[in-house]
Amino acid sequence: MMPYDLSPLWLSLRVATISTIFVFFVSLALARLMSRREFFGKSFIEALILLPLVLPPTVIGFGLIVLFGVNGPLGIVLEQWFGFRVVFTWIGAAIASFVVSLPLMYQSVLAAFEKVDPRWENVARTMGVSEWRIFRTITFPLAWSGILAGLILAFARGIGEFGATLMIAGYIPGVTETVPLAIYFAYEAGDMEKSLFWVLIISSLGVAAITWVNYWRRKTAVRIGRE
Amino acid sequence: MLQVDFQKQLEHFSLETKFELDKEILALVGSSGSGKTTLLNCLAGIVHPDTGQISLNGTDFFNDQQKPLKIQKRKVGYLFQDYALFPHLTVEQNILYAVPRKTDVSHITELTKILGITSLLGKYPHQISGGEKQRVALTRSLAAQPDILLLDEPFSALDDANRDRCQNELVRIHQQWQIPMIFVTHRIADAEKLADHILRIEKGQMTEEPVR
């Protein structure tokens, strides 16, 4: 059964994948910085990272339009220096996904890092091992189960992003039409069947993600205790 | 030669230490919470004193004039109280963690033989017993050929037979390696059996006790 054009699904997967890749590296760097260093304005920066969790999506969308719009400061820079546009493109959708899923991932990574006993890192330091190698071979592998759970949640959140995406990426069928947008506009046009089709697809993705994360948490909670 | 003379404010009292140690074994005794582990951590560089100085063989670890020497540069072997073996690495990977590839590992091979852990090399920490963990952790702390060895309650998790054996091995290793060793213990008997000097710490204040 293939009643509808599946391009919204592929677009959503692409947008969420690319946003999750960036979220992965940025949240690792941020969580590392925030858990190890004390500096002026730290709690302010942390609040800024977490803000999208509590802000309405329209505020995020508004902020992104102001920054990345054709006449926005970052929009002008990106267009003149790199020749690409953010508004009304899938890149805009990816940026919206990035902003809303970063705080989820950041919290997961922070919690995962905190579970790693600092004595493992300290014992490695006394052995003369560099910080970067300690991070790669001790901290990261031991935090991996929490990081992976965060990745899945960030990915699912990225796929589900709607409000900010509609504002920054707009609705161009086949170009910026992600699954949530397809649901909204099919409903607006009174096409309940098409809405339902996409609702079922995205709900099963969400259920699968949450089920898996719960399973993974239970499984890894038993195995990685202290020694 | 280890020279230690520093002060550090703890939650309820100030830790004040002053001692020198040559290539000998020093035992730190005292009730728990008296600052013994903090002293080891200051030597290793995990925490820093408020004021004073620490130096080993002429290298300043800490003094009031400059930034403390990084942990990585101190060449300290440190055996943590519950060993802190890396849970995701095998015994062999734990021991060789900081040993560069293509280095001569004959001294490590010898250690594994002395300590009787050759058969454990492929196992993970959760698959071996407490006494075995202790010997693996000891081997690991010696693998990078440290200039000083710090041991925090090294015998507390061992039964009597294992304790005797480990203590004898430690003495043998000390004779062979000729480096200063400091171990923390709450059992005065262990201290009297092994140490050349015994320091008692109570609420941060230090007194020397006679040996035997």
Add this chain to the structure above:
Amino acid sequence: MKKIISLITAALLLSGCTSSLAKKEELFVSAASSLTEVMKKMEEEFLKVEPDIEMTFNYGSSSKLRSQIEQGAPADLFLSASQKDMELLESKQLINADSVKPFAENQLVLASVEEFPTSADFSELLMNLEGTIAIGEPDSVPLGAYSKSALENLNLWQLLDGRLIYAKDARQVVTYVESGNAELGIMYSSDAVISREIAGTLEIPGQAEPIIYPGAVLADSKNQDAAKAFMDFVTGSQGQAILEEYGFLSATGETP
């Protein structure tokens, strides 16, 4: 704290007073989003004649308003940008059939914040553009449906696939163009006329017939008289003059 409490009490008392003293009739009007600006003026003038009526407007795409009415949203008067939506409500007997009356006409233009060269050709402008073109969403916004059929008549619809950004109502097309985030937009000429930012407009060839705005009183309305009064005002000479001032064409008086 005391101040705040007394303020709240005062506010409560005041609101109680107004509702009990002035027996104002409340009139809910659901109006197409393209009527947003003109209705502000219309309300202002109408209230000079009928000061005892309090008006509340709900703007949106006509199809959305129509489906809101179908689902029981409170409304006394429906001012639609499409006859199709009005007919749908009529077939469900949700409006008074005898009150349906066209009150304005509109047409489509291509608009931009920059002026078009005098020799500009509609099809060439669209095909040579590198940016995006804003139109109304074709299935849920009447403006979009009109735009789509005009582009289909010109055989441009297929060619522009992937470059059309769909707006949720007519006003959003204007916003997209004014902000510069879309280079061109197909909008109502009335919207282009009242916009300060839009400098270039071009009439769109291939429009089959003028776009007619019908209005009607809802069958469920509890304010039939007030609704009828406002409808009469809009279709009367004063209302028609205001509509023309805001870029609409007056209804030609055809019977619906």
